[in-house]
Every structure is written in structure tokens, then in C-alpha cells.
Amino acid sequence: MRHRIHxxxxxxxxxxxxxxxxxxxxxxDPFPVMNVTATRPPPGPDKVILTxxxxxxxxxxxxxxxxxxxxxxxxxxxxxxxxxxxxxPQIEVVEVAGHTDATGSADLNRKLSQARAExxxxxxxxxxxxxxxxxxxxxGPDMPIADNxxxxxxxxxxRVEFNIIKQGPKKTVxxxx
Amino acid sequence: MSKLSLVVxxxxxxxxxxxxxxxxxxxxxxxxLASAQEPIQACYQKSLTTNRKLRGMYVVQAAVxxxxxxxxxxxxxxxxxxPVLRFCVTQQLAKLRLDKPPGKxxxxxxxxxxxxxxxx
Numbered sequence: 001m002r003h004r005i006h007x008x009x010x011x012x013x014x015x016x017x018x019x020x021x022x023x024x025x026x027x028x029d030p031f032p033v034m035n036v037t038a039t040r041p042p043p044g045p046d047k048v049i050l051t052x053x054x055x056x057x058x059x060x061x062x063x064x065x066x067x068x069x070x071x072x073x074x075x076x077x078x079x080x081x082x083x084x085x086x087x088x089p090q091i092e093v094v095e096v097a098g099h100t101d102a103t104g105s106a107d108l109n110r111k112l113s114q115a116r117a118e119x120x121x122x123x124x125x126x127x128x129x130x131x132x133x134x135x136x137x138x139x140g141p142d143m144p145i146a147d148n149x150x151x152x153x154x155x156x157x158x159r160v161e162f163n164i165i166k167q168g169p170k171k172t173v174x175x176x177x
Numbered sequence: 178m179s180k181l182s183l184v185v186x187x188x189x190x191x192x193x194x195x196x197x198x199x200x201x202x203x204x205x206x207x208x209x210l211a212s213a214q215e216p217i218q219a220c221y222q223k224s225l226t227t228n229r230k231l232r233g234m235y236v237v238q239a240a241v242x243x244x245x246x247x248x249x250x251x252x253x254x255x256x257x258x259x260p261v262l263r264f265c266v267t268q269q270l271a272k273l274r275l276d277k278p279p280g281k282x283x284x285x286x287x288x289x290x291x292x293x294x295x296x297x
Contacts, residue, residue, distance in 0.1 A: 027286075031289070033289040034211070034288070034289065034291065036218050036221050036290060036293070037218070040294040146260035146261050147263075150260060156260050156261045
């Protein structure tokens with residue numbers, strides 16, 4: 001009787017712990033492949049692409065380190081943004097959004113990104129775009145688009161975006177001959 | 178060993194060997210993953226504007242907790258190697274939650290996501 005109880009207990013322990021003791025873990029079938037396709041912009045020298053929601057820039061707006069002063073190297077990029085806004089008067093208001101990575105004080109980063117956004121607005125306005133079409137906003141580190149753990153991620157997070165926040169019906173631009 | 182012991186052993190092993198999510202949970206997970214396709218496509222579309230060569234495969238590992246919330250998202254394979262796309266996709270997957278909690282943690286070993294431009 002004692003032997004029988006003993007054997008029963010052993011069987012319960014082995015059985016209850018499942019196959020991991022006697023068989024390797026079963027491999028889970030992969031989930032179906034999610035095929036994600038999207039249209040890429042046409043190749044070309046354009047550094048600025050107009051999308052329904054923003055004026056996307058393929059280059060970065062550069063500033064002096066720790067300051068809001070624009071680097072001259074970014075003037076041509078911003079001139080292209082100006083050209084897009086002139087050619088598309090239906091774009092009524094663009095938010096010029098400054099973002100930083102998460103290094104350092106968040107408050108200081110918010111102030112720096114606000115000052116940088118204002119610098120960009122000042123430059124664009126100086127090229128003939130009405131100031132009321134531009135809304136500078138500094139978000140600091142609050143809206144990351146990449147992780148802040150890697151250099152590449154931090155680099156991606158330091159950015160200026162041109163988000164269209166108000167847009168009317170398409171207007172035709174008549175240029176002077 | 179008695180017959181009774183053998184029966185207990187067999188039942189225990191069969192129960193223990195039942196691995197992975199049950200079919201209902203798995204199909205709910207599959208449907209939920211499919212619902213993320215559109216926002217993930219938006220991630221890809223946005224990333225293509227800054228890098229038009231971006232393409233390749235992710236193999237994602239994740240888990241669904243007993244409440245149905247997706248989490249513990251890790252890329253086991255990352256061919257596009259783009260920090261912005263990676264972050265965006267991870268965020269979209271982390272938003273997913275099953276409508277009906279599975280009641281136990283479910284590991285998702287392999288969720289393949291293939292990114293390919295629609296035009297040359």
C-alpha cells in the first residue's frame with residue numbers, strides 16, 4: 001500500500017510538471033507575415049516634400065550647439081520650405097515644432113526647442129511668409145520618435161518639424177510674368 | 178507502478194504538454210495584430226520620406242499579459258535598422274489590447290513584419 005501511494009505521488013509530480021521534464025518545449029508557430037507597403041517619394045534633389053499633414057524635410061535644420069542660432073548650412077533647406085509655402089497658399093497655418101532628445105534638463109530643453117522654433121519662424125518670415133501662417137512650438141523631449149538609448153535614436157529625436165495645422169481648399173498660384 | 182499511477186502520469190503529461198495559446202486566443206491575437214497594419218503602414222510611409230531605401234523584415238517577439246495588454250516587445254530581427262521606424266512600430270504594437278482578456282500570460286515568439294516600397 002505504501003509503495004502504491006509513493007508511486008502515485010511520483011506520477012502526479014512528473015505528470016503535473018508536464019512535458020518539459022521529458023520532452024523539449026514545443027515550438028510556437030509564427031504568426032502570419034504582416035506585409036507592409038507604402039509609396040516612397042520620387043527620387044530627386046528635393047529636400048522638402050509636401051504631404052497632406054506636413055512639410056517633410058529630408059535633411060535636418062541645424063543650430064549652433066546649445067543655442068537657438070541657425071547654422072548657415074540650413075538656409076537653403078529653409079528656403080525650400082519657404083518655396084513650398086509660397087506655392088501652396090492653401091496651407092494656412094504651419095506649426096514649426098522644435099524637439100530635443102532626452103539628455104539634460106527637460107525644462108531647459110523645452111525652452112531651447114521653443115527658442116529654436118522661433119528662430120526658424122523668424123527666418124522663414126524674413127523671406128516673405130506672413131508670421132500668422134507660422135506657429136512656433138517647443139516640445140523639448142516630450143514627443144520622441146526614436147528611443148533615447150542610442151546615438152542614432154537621440155539624433156533622430158533632435159529635430160524640427162513643419163506640421164500643417166490649418167489648410168483650406170487648393171488655390172492656384174498665379175505668378176507674375 | 179500501479180495502473181492508477183500510470184493513468185495519473187499520462188493525464189498530467191498530456192495536460193503539461195499542451196503548449197502555446199489556445200486557438201481562440203491565438204486567433205484573437207492574429208486579428209488584433211492585423212488591426213495594427215494600418216498604423217504600422219503610416220509609420221513606414223513617414224519613414225520613407227526621409228529614407229526612401231528603407232525596406233526589410235522585422236521579427237518581433239512580444240507577450241500578452243493576463244489582461245490582454247501587449248508588451249515586452251523586442252525586435253529579434255531588424256533589417257531596416259531605422260530608429261524612427263523601430264520606435265513607431267514598437268509603440269503601435271504596445272497600444273494593442275485584446276478585447277477579451279486571455280486570463281494568463283501568452284508569449285508571442287515570432288511576429289514577422291515585412292516592409293517593402295510599393296513603387297520602384
